[in-house]
Amino acid sequence: DGGITQSPKYLFRKEGQNVTLSCEQNLNHDAMYWYRQDPGQGLRLIYYSQIVNDFQKGDIAEGYSVSREKKESFPLTVTSAQKNPTAFYLCASSIVVGGDSPLHFGNGTRLTVT
Amino acid sequence: GESVGLHLPTLSVQEGDNSIINCAYSNSASDYFIWYKQESGKGPQFIIDIRSNMDKRQGQRVTVLLNKTVKHLSLQIAATQPGDSAVYFCAENMGTGANSKLTFGKGITLSVRP
Numbered sequence: 001d002g003g004i005t006q007s008p009k010y011l012f013r014k015e016g017q018n019v020t021l022s023c024e025q026n027l028n029h030d031a032m033y034w035y036r037q038d039p040g041q042g043l044r045l046i047y048y049s050q051i052v053n054d055f056q057k058g059d060i061a062e063g064y065s066v067s068r069e070k071k072e073s074f075p076l077t078v079t080s081a082q083k084n085p086t087a088f089y090l091c092a093s094s095i096v097v098g099g100d101s102p103l104h105f106g107n108g109t110r111l112t113v114t
Numbered sequence: 115g116e117s118v119g120l121h122l123p124t125l126s127v128q129e130g131d132n133s134i135i136n137c138a139y140s141n142s143a144s145d146y147f148i149w150y151k152q153e154s155g156k157g158p159q160f161i162i163d164i165r166s167n168m169d170k171r172q173g174q175r176v177t178v179l180l181n182k183t184v185k186h187l188s189l190q191i192a193a194t195q196p197g198d199s200a201v202y203f204c205a206e207n208m209g210t211g212a213n214s215k216l217t218f219g220k221g222i223t224l225s226v227r228p
């Protein structure tokens with residue numbers, strides 16, 4: 001049963017701590033993405049990767065970092081430099097990078113920083 | 115937890131009626147469009163897509179209409195069911211090739227009255 005798995009579903013951290021969100025896919029997709037979703041707003045792109053060992057900044061990359069050491073995995077680290085980290089984070093993948101094929105999403109991680 | 119549907123416009127329909135959800139897109143050069151459904155606490159789920167060389171596409175109980183003249187996209191859901199209650203948002207592909215990316219609308223909450 002192919003899909004994208006994000007873990008954990010809920011994450012709580014104290015301000016000033018870095019935290020890493022996990023994303024794993026078994027769809028054999030080359031491209032992977034991280035989005036942030038805030039109430040009443042559209043999805044905003046944080047980072048994306050079109051191939052292993054390569055990744056690009058999206059529209060709101062400041063305060064975040066990623067790695068792509070394996071095709072299946074694209075973890076996102078929310079650093080202490082991110083000014084407003086509390087949000088719903090969504091990982092997605094597509095067959096190739098670019099916007100002319102649909103993205104497949106995981107079920108998200110809700111991060112709360114206090 | 116806080117819902118992504120907060121602060122979004124809401125469409126309320128009676129169970130069994132047809133629903134029409136509208137989306138105005140921004141770029142006349144956009145060539146690919148997708149509708150997603152997002153239930154509370156979950157990731158967006160692909161519903162249907164359409165390319166700019168078409169003006170209508172049908173799926174199971176859903177139809178997407180594209181009017182390029184006025185940059186308008188609509189999603190029609192036939193015989194709306196309680197399980198259709200969710201946030202719906204459109205996405206448009208802007209740019210070309212690997213530099214293209216999907217831009218997402220803020221979404222509309224569909225509420226189905228029993």
